Amino acid sequence: MILSTRRNFFKQSFLGGAVLLFYNSSLYGAAEPLKTLTFAQEDLFPKTKELNVDTASYLLLILDHSRISTAHKEFLRNGVQWLHEESLRLYGKLYYNLSRQNRQEVLQKISEYGWGESWIEALLTYSMEALLSDIVYGVNKKDAAQRWLGFRAGLPHPKRAYL
């Protein structure tokens, strides 16, 4: 129910529109923000996939939240652009068209920049939020991360989604 509503948000949100990319001072093409963020999150913390946590759906959920500022959303979107531009500069391809090894090398490179470190930190944080979210939000259906970490506190669970 919640995620279905969020998909409507996606159509109109900053994640729905393409990001224009520039390479060698001219327009190169466009990239899909959500696809980029999903790839980057899986590359940064593959454990979420192993634990069946749906980080992409969580991004749709959380980036619609009133307490996430427009400036922060713009930063995430700019990061998508800069990531691809770094990828083009290093390998001549969009980030999500690279091999796993090359994607890691792009991440390594951007982590040396202030924006890159902050962007990685933000994506990791959202991955952790998805990973540890309550079942009620529908992206961590089996409390898998809590079991992975042997976490036994945190009761009672919410009866409804407060986010």
Next chain:
Amino acid sequence: MMYDVCIIGSGAGGAPIAYELSRAGFLVVVLEKGKEYKEDDFNKDELAVSRRELFTPDLKEEQHVIYELDEHNERTRYVGRSEHQWSFWNGSMVGGSSNLMSGYFHRMKPNDFKLLSTYGEIEGANVVDWPLSYEELEPYYEKVERIVGVSGEVVAHSFLEPRSTPHFPYAKLEENRVTKWFDSACKSLGFESIPTPRAIIPHAALGRNGCSYSNFCGSYGCATGAKGSARVALLQKCDATIITEAFVYKLESDAIKVTKAHYYDSNMKTHEVSAKIFVVAAQAIESSRLLLNSKNRFFPYGLANNNHQVGKNLIFSAGGAGEGRFRFETLTYEQQKELMEVGLFFNRSLQQWYEYKKSDKKIKGGTIDFLFEHQNLIPRIKRAFYDENGKILWGEALVQKIHKELTTSRVLNFEVFNDWLPTDECFVGIEENVRDKYGIAVGAIHLYSHPHDREVGNDLAKKAVQALEKMGASEISYSVSAAPPPNLVAGGCRFGENPQTSVLDKNCKAHALENLYVTDASFMPTGGSVPYTWTIYANAFRIADILHKRLES
């Protein structure tokens, strides 16, 4: 309708008055800006409560302007509009921030009531004695123990305050066995380890359930009702009228009396309430803001502000925080099991240096509370994001580090509480050009920390470090800074005998008005070296008695 008493704010400063006077048969109305939540509404949803701050106003809609004066005399201005800015909100809901407190309860000591005469003047600070003694407040501390519910164990130590009863009415909460390591370390160091009293009842009593040891006390509402919030302990047990989502933006007065409180409801519709007596308890910053925003032709500088004292001498709890980590590698199997016991409390404090000597001078010290790192998972995991060289980690290296940190080690924290000296540079004003969602001028918080505060904080933190070292902790660190804890705020309408230097009289009634009382932490001219909530509760019960007599007569 004419109420006997109109209370603005339903937290620890307002609820005891609503409780006592409504139970005595008086007509009481409470105007609360937040919503009403009950035990069934509370859970441990970290994303909603901690990450997105469900219970505090959104800074995009309601903000403060903050001016920070640093030690180089440079002032920085912040407008708290985004989630990355400083928030001074502390729980907007029935019962206020007492719903979200950790409930570390210490009484102030007798000397806290006479700081000036005991320890002397400090240059650059407005230290004064209270117009009230510990002995006068003691019966109300005891009343809070019984009615709100305080659990603990009284043990003899150098600064145990005089008590009218030998024991707490509720036995201390169950403790993690690591407390024994702490007690043993303290014994060998000659430190006096004392069990920390908590405003949490260990078993069913007072019509409430006992503690379920689910953890997550601080920042979270209590789902069992064991934590002594003003809501569960008082407001749910009286028939005072509580109007929620009522933001009081102005008090109307003539030359001698407040006549009406004006408020907006959630639909931005205005209402007014008439009463014989008005009690302001909106938490220190907002109480001063309301008075300053209530100027009229009789009080052109703000209500009760004839002598320009409203908002002045804002204080926080000075001190800082530190930690040490215990790792499996250095522990026996039995110790590892003890360390990872969840749910049980680490309730230990040190008050041995509540007063100490330095260069032959008597110094007012403070309290050190020890506690396990908060159970919130996200901040604990985020600490693993960086390696020892400060480089961000990801992938398998991060997976391994998170798992190791969370499953084979645990952090013990400490918090230092000492006096935040009142000064001319720390105060609340009004920022006329910045308006909140109601269109009302927001509060301007001017921050300044006296260097003496940090010196004392450092002295105390070093003692805490000794205890952690003796226990065998590693990665010990601490921070004592000029940054105030936004949840430990007081002052702004200090009480005193001289109207030239105080806003309120000894009874917390405004010097300048016959029927205006301020009963949150605003009244405190100095804050003691303990968290404030117990004292706020006790003083509000004291004022309730005074108002009861006044209304009867």
